[in-house]
Amino acid sequence: MSATILGNPTHSGNQNNHLVGGEIPHEVLRSLYLKDVIANGQTEGSFITFTRAQEDFPSVKKLNPLNKKRILVTGGAGFVGSHLVDRLMLMGHDVICVDNYFTGSKVNIAHWIGHPNFEMIRHDVVDPLLVEVDQIYHLACPASPVHYQSNSVKTLKTSFFGTYNMLGLAKRVKARFLLASTSEIYGSPKEHPQNEEYWGHVNCFGPRACYDEGKRVAEALTYSYARQDGVDVRIARIFNTFGPRMNFNDGRVVSNFILQALRSEDITIYGDGSATRSFQYMHDLIDGLIQLMESDCTEPVNLGNPHEFTIKEFANMVIGLVNEQRDQPSTSNVVYLPAVIDDPPRRKPDISRAKERLNWEPRISVHEGLSETVSYFKRAMELEIAPVL
Numbered sequence: 022m023s024a025t026i027l028g029n030p031t032h033s034g035n036q037n038n039h040l041v042g043g044e045i046p047h048e049v050l051r052s053l054y055l056k057d058v059i060a061n062g063q064t065e066g067s068f069i070t071f072t073r074a075q076e077d078f079p080s081v082k083k084l085n086p087l088n089k090k091r092i093l094v095t096g097g098a099g100f101v102g103s104h105l106v107d108r109l110m111l112m113g114h115d116v117i118c119v120d121n122y123f124t125g126s127k128v129n130i131a132h133w134i135g136h137p138n139f140e141m142i143r144h145d146v147v148d149p150l151l152v153e154v155d156q157i158y159h160l161a162c163p164a165s166p167v168h169y170q171s172n173s174v175k176t177l178k179t180s181f182f183g184t185y186n187m188l189g190l191a192k193r194v195k196a197r198f199l200l201a202s203t204s205e206i207y208g209s210p211k212e213h214p215q216n217e218e219y220w221g222h223v224n225c226f227g228p229r230a231c232y233d234e235g236k237r238v239a240e241a242l243t244y245s246y247a248r249q250d251g252v253d254v255r256i257a258r259i260f261n262t263f264g265p266r267m268n269f270n271d272g273r274v275v276s277n278f279i280l281q282a283l284r285s286e287d288i289t290i291y292g293d294g295s296a297t298r299s300f301q302y303m304h305d306l307i308d309g310l311i312q313l314m315e316s317d318c319t320e321p322v323n324l325g326n327p328h329e330f331t332i333k334e335f336a337n338m339v340i341g342l343v344n345e346q347r348d349q350p351s352t353s354n355v356v357y358l359p360a361v362i363d364d365p366p367r368r369k370p371d372i373s374r375a376k377e378r379l380n381w382e383p384r385i386s387v388h389e390g391l392s393e394t395v396s397y398f399k400r401a402m403e404l405e406i407a408p409v410l
């Protein structure tokens with residue numbers, strides 16, 4: 022199986038020409054979340070297809086059984102997890118999706134339910150699970166600050182026991198294990214940009230600690246299983262990622278700003294707007310996750326787009342893109358609210374290791390990804406079927 026990107030990185034404006042990882046054209050992936058937009062203004066399509074006829078499923082590759090893997094994706098009904106499930110399914114693998122639906126939604130994976138290569142298990146990774154698989158992508162954990170702080174003890178339990186259970190499973194069935202870690206393990210960084218050798222600057226008793234420290238202990242646990250028990254591990258440190266299927270109530274800056282602009286509500290900037298973030302489109306992240314899993318790189322790897330924006334610049338970009346897709350310009354005003362406690366003032370990945378070891382770098386510009394995300398949110402609002410908690 023090959024998951025490598027074909028061709029050179031391109032930032033051309035034509036989104037339908039992209040070939041993303043696993044040789045799956047961007048257009049095919051797009052049809053799984055923006056089908057009716059592609060069908061040229063026809064509105065009868067929807068995000069959910071509960072049709073069970075074999076020919077109604079998206080067409081998946083037929084893999085030689087020697088190359089076909091059994092892959093577990095925890096958090097597979099979430100924003101990132103569901104796009105990973107799409108990719109692995111289209112590549113022809115057997116995929117088991119595990120989710121407790123705390124922040125994930127069945128809507129995100131509904132188009133695969135009933136497919137012979139796909140299984141869905143409602144399960145909380147805080148409890149042990151036994152399934153025979155070759156690879157485990159361990160994504161399960163609330164990732165938005167609003168969600169992970171809403172039940173911080175549960176977030177810590179998920180980070181520790183969830184990772185512990187999945188590593189125990191990997192050890193038992195000899196599966197390769199990939200941990201979805203986060204840029205948040207660098208805390209409020211004193212080094213800029215952040216490379217993987219930086220140990221971070223984390224407040225271990227602040228409101229973000231449940232996630233930051235949770236993911237740090239998850240990394241420590243992962244490497245302990247690798248050293249002590251020989252588990253084959255990979256660690257991805259994921260920087261801010263956005264795209265279709267972000268939850269409407271996610272609370273993160275991308276979904277907040279897009280929805281506020283579409284509804285002509287105030288755009289809420291926390292602080293003075295000078296904080297920075299570097300945003301990657303989810304297809305680039307999925308490429309990176311699959312390439313990391315298939316690589317021999319056992320060190321942690323940053324996956325993010327180094328293009329850094331202030332939040333104020335980002336707000337203007339979102340308003341501009343929303344206006345391009347509306348008949349009437351948005352009448353949103355930018356309002357400044359108190360800064361969030363322990364909000365990292367700057368964040369930008371150094372992706373030298375990913376370039377060198379995985380031959381990976383983002384290929385989809387923030388502008389292009391945002392434009393597609395605005396289309397998704399706009400359509401989801403019209404159809405009133407977007408995942409909302």
Ligand SMILES: O=C(O)[C@H]1O[C@H](OP(=O)(O)OP(=O)(O)OC[C@H]2O[C@@H](n3ccc(=O)[nH]c3=O)[C@H](O)[C@@H]2O)[C@H](O)[C@@H](O)[C@@H]1O
Nearest residue numbers: 164166203205260261262273274277289290291296361364
């Ligand atoms: O999007 C992600 O992937 C990341 O999101 C969060 O990290 P954070 O950078 O705090 O994400 P946001 O909540 O989107 O905030 C980004 C910046 O925008 C600001 N913001 C957010 C929301 C809003 O309405 N207004 C606003 O100004 C925040 O204060 C912050 O400075 C998670 O904690 C990370 O684990 C995750 O990797």
